[in-house]
Amino acid sequence: MELHATGQRPHVVVVGAGIVGAAIAFHLAHWGLPVTVVDAGAPGQATTAVSFAWINSRDKNPRHYHDLNRRSLDMWDRFARRLGGDVGLTWGGELRWAATEAGAVEMANRVAVLQGWGYPIRLLSPAELKEREPNLTTGPVTAASFTEIDGHVETARVVAAALAGAEAHGARVLTQTRVTGFRRSPHGDQQRVDGVQTDQGEIPCDAVVLAAGPDTAALAALAGLTVPLKHTFGCTLLTNPLPPLFRSTAVLHTPRDADPMLNIRQLPDGRVMLHGGAHGGIYDEGSLGRTEEEVTAVLAAARRYLPLLADAEIQEVRRGRRPIPEDGLPILGFTQAVANLYLAAMHSGVTLAALVGELAALEIATGRPVDLLAPYRLERFQTT
Ligand SMILES: Cc1cc2nc3c(=O)[nH]c(=O)nc-3n(C[C@H](O)[C@H](O)[C@H](O)COP(=O)(O)OP(=O)(O)OC[C@H]3O[C@@H](n4cnc5c(N)ncnc54)[C@H](O)[C@@H]3O)c2cc1C
Numbered sequence: 499m500e501l502h503a504t505g506q507r508p509h510v511v512v513v514g515a516g517i518v519g520a521a522i523a524f525h526l527a528h529w530g531l532p533v534t535v536v537d538a539g540a541p542g543q544a545t546t547a548v549s550f551a552w553i554n555s556r557d558k559n560p561r562h563y564h565d566l567n568r569r570s571l572d573m574w575d576r577f578a579r580r581l582g583g584d585v586g587l588t589w590g591g592e593l594r595w596a597a598t599e600a601g602a603v604e605m606a607n608r609v610a611v612l613q614g615w616g617y618p619i620r621l622l623s624p625a626e627l628k629e630r631e632p633n634l635t636t637g638p639v640t641a642a643s644f645t646e647i648d649g650h651v652e653t654a655r656v657v658a659a660a661l662a663g664a665e666a667h668g669a670r671v672l673t674q675t676r677v678t679g680f681r682r683s684p685h686g687d688q689q690r691v692d693g694v695q696t697d698q699g700e701i702p703c704d705a706v707v708l709a710a711g712p713d714t715a716a717l718a719a720l721a722g723l724t725v726p727l728k729h730t731f732g733c734t735l736l737t738n739p740l741p742p743l744f745r746s747t748a749v750l751h752t753p754r755d756a757d758p759m760l761n762i763r764q765l766p767d768g769r770v771m772l773h774g775g776a777h778g779g780i781y782d783e784g785s786l787g788r789t790e791e792e793v794t795a796v797l798a799a800a801r802r803y804l805p806l807l808a809d810a811e812i813q814e815v816r817r818g819r820r821p822i823p824e825d826g827l828p829i830l831g832f833t834q835a836v837a838n839l840y841l842a843a844m845h846s847g848v849t850l851a852a853l854v855g856e857l858a859a860l861e862i863a864t865g866r867p868v869d870l871l872a873p874y875r876l877e878r879f880q881t882t
């Protein structure tokens with residue numbers, strides 16, 4: 499990408515003000531580039547608001563993708579510090595247990611792999627599990643594990659802080675502005691985008707970032723690109739504020755070998771977030787929570803594991819879509835077909851926001867491809 503060929507500072511339009519677009523815009527503005535962020539709705543109200551927001555690399559494969567998430571996890575403290583203020587970053591590790599012998603074998607195997615990759619995780623005895631979190635009613639325990647380094651974050655606060663930081667460095671944020679197309683011109687044997695068309699008019703640009711979450715594929719199609727991205731249903735539930743449920747754990751996972759799987763975290767203000775279902779793999783059917791019956795069933799199951807939830811009420815049901823690239827890995831970088839169009843679509847966008855914001859901005863600002871991101875280019879899907 500020769501954005502800097504003219505010596506001018508390129509104007510970058512970032513489409514999407516979720517956690518990914520906001521993080522990229524924050525760093526681009528700090529590179530001194532003129533930035534316009536465009537969102538069809540309000541910032542952070544889409545997938546990012548629904549997210550369970552567990553920062554981790556616990557179940558990420560293959561190794562390079564595990565390392566990418568691990569690196570981002572390790573960057574979160576610095577990112578939060580740069581954002582300033584309190585973004586609700588909460589550390590304390592992830593705790594889970596297995597209920598069957600098969601589940602115990604699977605857990606032991608995964609823990610061994612993760613330890614070999616340098617992830618601080620250990621197996622716990624049932625007594626250690628009980629000691630760590632005395633408020634749990636576990637049922638049968640065949641194995642348990644604890645990671646030291648996992649955490650979670652308040653995504654709404656991250657988006658607000660990132661956009662405020664971008665604006666303080668000159669960025670413009672246009673909300674309620676829907677992108678409807680791209681004005682393109684030939685660029686050698688490639689194309690380039692010269693203007694982003696919106697329902698409020700056209701915005702001239704030198705580069706465009708598509709960070710539109712599950713809508714990234716539809717937008718990319720308007721620029722002539724095929725992006726293999728699907729989405730699954732996602733849902734999280736929020737209770738009223740409650741006294742602390744956990745002694746120190748940030749994220750609790752009930753057995754992966756018993757239905758329903760529950761993912762539970764407590765926010766700094768005491769509200770408890772419940773997520774029923776698995777964590778966004780390629781073959782997932784999505785979260786529980788499509789119907790009120792499913793919402794009630796998730797709360798009832800959570801109460802069985804955590805009797806302190808007996809009087810909890812569900813105050814908010816958040817429903818949305820999770821963006822899932824066809825092979826489960828992020829789609830990141832400038833594209834060969836449209837030279838100045840940068841894609842940023844991924845699951846685990848909360849974990850990855852710290853790294854992706856920094857490295858995507860670096861690639862856009864300098865035009866230099868970061869080798870760490872080489873496995874995630876769109877062109878990997880081309881078989882010919
Ligand atoms: C239930 C659930 C649980 C999850 N759990 C985790 C987890 O524990 N850890 C983790 O790391 N990740 C998790 N994720 C995934 C993570 O939340 C997402 O990867 C991340 O939020 C994606 O952010 P984004 O900014 O790419 O997309 P979004 O937040 O969807 O933002 C995209 C923005 O683009 C805008 N947009 C779309 N079309 C247009 C258009 N035409 N014009 C202008 N703007 C447009 C939208 O309005 C939206 O604001 C979870 C997701 C879900 C749903």
